[in-house]
Amino acid sequence: MSDMIDTLRHDEKMTPKQIEILKAAIELISEKGYYNTSTSEIAERAGVAEGTIFRHYRTKKDLLIKIVKPVITDFSASFFAEQFVHQVFREKYGHFEDLLYAFIKNRFEFAQSNVPLIKILLQELAFHPEIQTAYKRAFSEKVYPALNQAIDFYKQKGELRDLPNETIIRMVVPSVLGFMMTRFILKPDQNWDDEAEIKQTITVIMGGVGGT
Amino acid sequence: MSDMIDTLRHDEKMTPKQIEILKAAIELISEKGYYNTSTSEIAERAGVAEGTIFRHYRTKKDLLIKIVKPVITDFSASFFAEQFVHQVFREKYGHFEDLLYAFIKNRFEFAQSNVPLIKILLQELAFHPEIQTAYKRAFSEKVYPALNQAIDFYKQKGELRDLPNETIIRMVVPSVLGFMMTRFILKPDQNWDDEAEIKQTITVIMGGVGGT
DNA sequence: TGAGTATGTGAGTGATTACTCACTATATTA
DNA sequence: TAATATAGTGAGTAATCACTCACATACTCA
Numbered sequence A, B: 001m002s003d004m005i006d007t008l009r010h011d012e013k014m015t016p017k018q019i020e021i022l023k024a025a026i027e028l029i030s031e032k033g034y035y036n037t038s039t040s041e042i043a044e045r046a047g048v049a050e051g052t053i054f055r056h057y058r059t060k061k062d063l064l065i066k067i068v069k070p071v072i073t074d075f076s077a078s079f080f081a082e083q084f085v086h087q088v089f090r091e092k093y094g095h096f097e098d099l100l101y102a103f104i105k106n107r108f109e110f111a112q113s114n115v116p117l118i119k120i121l122l123q124e125l126a127f128h129p130e131i132q133t134a135y136k137r138a139f140s141e142k143v144y145p146a147l148n149q150a151i152d153f154y155k156q157k158g159e160l161r162d163l164p165n166e167t168i169i170r171m172v173v174p175s176v177l178g179f180m181m182t183r184f185i186l187k188p189d190q191n192w193d194d195e196a197e198i199k200q201t202i203t204v205i206m207g208g209v210g211g212t
Numbered sequence C: 001t002g003a004g005t006a007t008g009t010g011a012g013t014g015a016t017t018a019c020t021c022a023c024t025a026t027a028t029t030a
Numbered sequence D: 001t002a003a004t005a006t007a008g009t010g011a012g013t014a015a016t017c018a019c020t021c022a023c024a025t026a027c028t029c030a
Helices: A002-008 A015-031 A041-045 A051-058 A060-080 A082-089 A096-113 A115-124 A127-158 A165-186 A194-209 B003-010 B015-032 B039-048 B052-054 B060-079 B083-091 B096-113 B113-126 B128-155 B164-187 B196-208
Strands: none
Touching: A002 A165, A015 A041, A015 A051, A015 A115, A015 B113, A041 A051, A041 A194, A051 B039, A060 A096, A060 A115, A060 A127, A060 B196, A082 B003, A096 A127, A096 A165, A096 A194, A096 B128, A115 A127, A115 A165, A127 A165, A165 B164, A194 B164, B015 B039, B015 B052, B015 B060, B039 B052, B060 B128, B096 B113, B096 B128, B096 B164, B096 B196, B113 B128, B113 B164, B128 B164, B164 B196
């Protein structure tokens, strides 16, 4: 729970009540969706007067944006920042599989600590142009270039097939996302051997499902 | 557009106004979501008095269910019915790749004719237990057994790796879904060579992205 | 034709919505 | 301490919500 707020950390200082408002809003919106969650409900769960919400957030939508934007930034930026891309070329990840493992592991842990936030992002992405814009920008400016560089690098080393980069991305990303959605949203209660599942996912991405 | 209504075909005869209501509801809900679409809006777009909606559908939710349920049934049942599963064992699809091609092609065409309905299904699945139940039942009763049989069959023929069936399903389904979502929802306007994309998707599913 | 039924209407209802504002309480700084 | 700013309150508001119901119209079949 504190993870979620960490992710949301804005530069400004927040009052205790403001934190309670964010926590309540995240809980309720991730469960019932933005349009089916009322500001009076949020106030009640946060133990706060309804007016207090609007003291900190101009509108209900402003509250949603303030919740979702840091998730987009964090998800796309943090891992694809210098540390990561440069490490690729410093041979930290000798094989594409090593990179893939680090990538999945990293995003897996992020997802694990932020299930409600990611649920909100996925669910509301469809309905709010502001969120779509922010997401597209983050992807095309941060994620896509980083992926592109890395793929080119490993293609050159002969570790990747000579497929269009877009195709490779379109095969790798859903495989990883599909695993995480099954893991955290569809069947969160199942007994998972996460380490084994991650390795198996990598195996299949690399070698497909085809037989000998 | 008429495709959508075809998918919805209930046994009972529908009046022209009822059809207009369904069409309007599908349009609006797929664009703005269930909770952000009001019955007055639906009535207005359908060219109908608001009371008429409730003459045919007991509640607003009833209207949603009547829209979504046939999609679940159609999507899961039609292709996995006898025709398909039996054809597998009659050697109609000699190789797993052939089956995969027929499968993707079939679901691709279904998706193409029903984009708004599938959008509604995906978006509202998260919030309505009734829909979740219907979906889970359809999957576990129709889709999963059919896939299981087919996978066992091709494993025995040595055309599939000896991975757990669940793993194979968890790798194949997101790849196909990922392609379709990119194709119809994320980038519907891009120039697509559908046939080539489908074949490439199959290639990657079978052989992974790994190099020689 | 006439009686009965199915379909369609739209003004009306109480509940709920996001948001406001005059006010109080607390913290900050002069 | 006095003055000012910030944080918190909750009753109030106009708009909108899903849904009802008395009534009008159109269709069916004896």
